[in-house]
Amino acid sequence: MSHDPLAPLNAAGLQRLPEQMRVVFEELSPEELRVAGAIQERLNALVPEVEGQVADNNNCLC
Secondary structure (H helix, E strand, O other), X not given: OOOOOOHHHHXXXXXXXXXXXXXXXXXXXHHHHXXXXXXXXXXXXXXXXXXXXXXXXXXXXX
8 A cells, every 4th residue: 555645735634725726735745745744743733623623724734
């Protein structure tokens, strides 16, 4: 089974972005994707998921 490098960003809501913005993320290098995913994980660790939803997904990188 192959690892999907976009998986962390998809979990963060990548599919909710307009197509033009999604394309930018989809064209990132593996290293850029790793960094973006790591940032998203750190943001999620700071703010509980429920609070993020109440605050209009302020902890969502994408």
